[in-house]
Amino acid sequence: MLSPFHPLQLTLGLVIWALYFVALYAGLSISCQHFAPPEQSGAFNWVNIALLLLTFAVTLGLLFQARRGWHIIKLTKKTRPATPDHKQSASVPSTPQFINYVAVSVYVVAAMATLINGLPLVLLVPCI
């Protein structure tokens, strides 16, 4: 598994969101073009259910990654000695810590974005 301090972590959460978004739009478009479910089936049909499952799987994966990074932040806080110097530069984290801090927030945002993107699947009929 990719180290939490790897620079790719800065964007990986949103890369996953972007791939999910493409899969969501392309999946819906292709399904509607070739295998459209009947309009009467409402929002609960195989297209919406499959895309909802994808949404939940991606959200959980992103949250898992965020939790992994968050665990490291907590460990770092416990082990870091208190700094008497209150200068701004003294509070700047090291490069790996910085990457982990930002990556955790990016994973949380990506998870939120995935969930919000998928929410219309609960309400709307897919192919009209």
Add this chain to the structure above:
Amino acid sequence: MNSNDPQAAEDFHHQFDKVWGNPRGLLALTIVNHTTIGLRFLITGGVFFLIGGLLAMLIRTQLALPGHDLLTPEIYNQVFTMHGTIMMFLFAVPVMEGFAIYLIPKMIGARDLVFPRLSAFGYWCYLFGGIILTSSLVMEIAPAAGWFMYTPLSSAVYAPGPGSDFWLLGITFVEISAVSAGVELVVSIMRTRTKSMGLQHMPLFVWYILAMALMIVFGFPPLILGSILLELERAAGMPFFDVARGGDPILWQHLFWLFGHPEVYILFLPAAGMISTILPVFCQRPIAGYRWVVMAIITTGFISFGLWVHHMFTVGIPHLAQAFFSAASMMVAIPTAIQVFAWIATLWNGRPVYEPPMLWALGFLFIFVAGGLTGVMLALVPFDWQVHDTHFVVAHFHFVLVGGMFFPLMAGIYYWLPHFSGRMPNRSLARWGFWLIFIGFNVTFIIMHVTGLLGMPRRIYTYEANLGWDIPNMISSVGSFIMAAGVATCLLDIILHFRFGERAKRNPWNADTLDWSTSLPPSAYNFATLPECSSRHPLWDNPDLQTTIEHGHHGLATIDHGRRETWGTDPLTGKVREIIHLPGNSWLPFFAALATAGLCICLLSKFYTVAIIMALTSTAFLLRWSWENGAHPRAAPNAQVVEGDPPLHSRTHDGPGLWGMKVTLLANGSLFLSLLFGWLYLWTVAPNWQVPDHPPVHWLGLLSSGGLLTASLFWFNRVIKRLRRDIATHLQPHLWGISGLGFTHLVILVGVWLSSNLAPQDTAHDAVITVMLLYQILHSALAVIMTVLQALRMGRNYVGIHAPYEPNVVQRWWVYTTGTFWLIYAVVILLPNMWNLA
């Protein structure tokens, strides 16, 4: 030199000037230095802004009264099309790039950008492309289909004149400039930050520019592809957007807005970077929530690519798909709001001083937040349906673009004015200018929301009286003239300050970033010595930094070797890895751009034979440019460095060229993926998509061609592995062998294309395959040419164990070319067969 003696310091700088100084007269065309190129971008962008502004005044004068006949409908169409085109492509993007080109090396403690000739080439492409495009307006043959050139309105049937061609070719030409700046900025930020400047120390402006540059790299290629396809349709009859022959006009909308919406954030992010730089300085405290802002920048960069369909809510896309894009459109407000809260918190905790830059920054906050809120309204699909293509939308995007780009730009101009001239602005005139523009803007555009809600469509050249639109239009027009008076006042202030402005003292605003540790105005090399920087606020932590830099107390203090040098550092930590040597002034960028301009003009006038000559000329200049690198006598024949310093980059296996190639391939990959998207889109959606019974391309020929290409790649990889182990025996024969194998692949590929049954003018299906094959042929040909050049360079001793860097760069091209080949094979040969089997 490491002394506090002023005379010694002067001699020291004189030596630097000899190596870095800019020539005058005609030779000024050869300058590649980022400070000069950045200023040229800013001034040229300013001129285009005035032209675009004059067109805006014509529009507002025409619409001031009902039934007004100042402009004919044809001219009005040209005027509003060119107003949008000039403001977006010739003013907003280039000016932001100009600022980035000017500031980035200064902020990251480097002496220049990493590919100075590319900066110069980009500028000339921009200038020539802009002149070609604008000349159409003077000849009254300007494009008239709106700045987003929707098909079929812009196609040959409905726009038979050359207007659309001017747009398509001119904009593609200008976009070369944008993408080259994007590549250069990414590599410069990642690889030339000064010693110890880790990611966590980068000024926020640099983060913003990094995001902007990457967005350009990914966002511009879809439009470049779309423009190429539409020009091919217009000039060669290939029907990508013609429904009757299997195309689809909606494909153009997708390609345009795949670029077009990120474009808004490409403009907003650097502007927000200026605000994040200026507010802390005038509050004299660090910005609140640095890491949150970094996260917001990254998030904005990504999510802004997921909104493009909100421009297409009325074209008949399924409701559920619209809801996906509606949700994403609302979500993008969240990272923007994070930044707004960080700015408010900074103001709250600081002691703001209301100098001219701060006025513009606060004006930005007010206008941009208002524009953002109407953006959230437009993200709601039912509301969008009601106001689509009305003046409400026009008012909204002017709030976003003028608020989100122009106001911060003015803040930035006033903030960095002492940098450009060494003088301070006139506070009184600056305040007059701000208030006139602020009031004029709001008078013009607040009421325009109402005009739109009253039902006035955009792009109508006049309207009847008594529709309720008379008074709001008159108010908007009056407001626009107040705004124009404000622009004139600011312009006067800026011009006068060069002569009468008070001399700026060192770091006049007490700023915290390295850009203020140069002299004012700065020298061509920015820093005589390169300081270590492990702080976000180097000048607040060490106010004497400028003095110690000037007196040679820091890194890379030698210049007697005659090379232009800057640090090459680790992209994460800022640890010094090598010395990057930079090319000096050169005619090559100018002539390469001039030949490309000739190509553009020949294509416009349909002199295709001359166009081919121009294309070959331009390629020859670019190849000569690539020749003068590495160990070439005009680059760095002598690799000697001061004891203890790292080696020159051209004597290592890594370096900026390798990064430049990777980032260029990202842009290239974005274009290729857009082409694949076009193929799959038409296949899925186009109502008359026609698939022939038999594949039009011979699969076995294509397969054997691909086999040879793959063999060439494996051979090249083996050469690189040996080179990394310092084994260069028979390197030149190996390179000749790879070139020969690659050439055989190319010949077979061309043969497959020529012997195919493709009818690219009859169906969109065959037209797309033709473009894919031409794309592949071009890439394979370049792979062969680059390898031949490497073999020749090996013969001149420019490449070898002592300089192993360049084959590593070329290898990436082979990898990419092989990858695209097999993807094309998969989608053209395998996928249709599998589909038919299913």
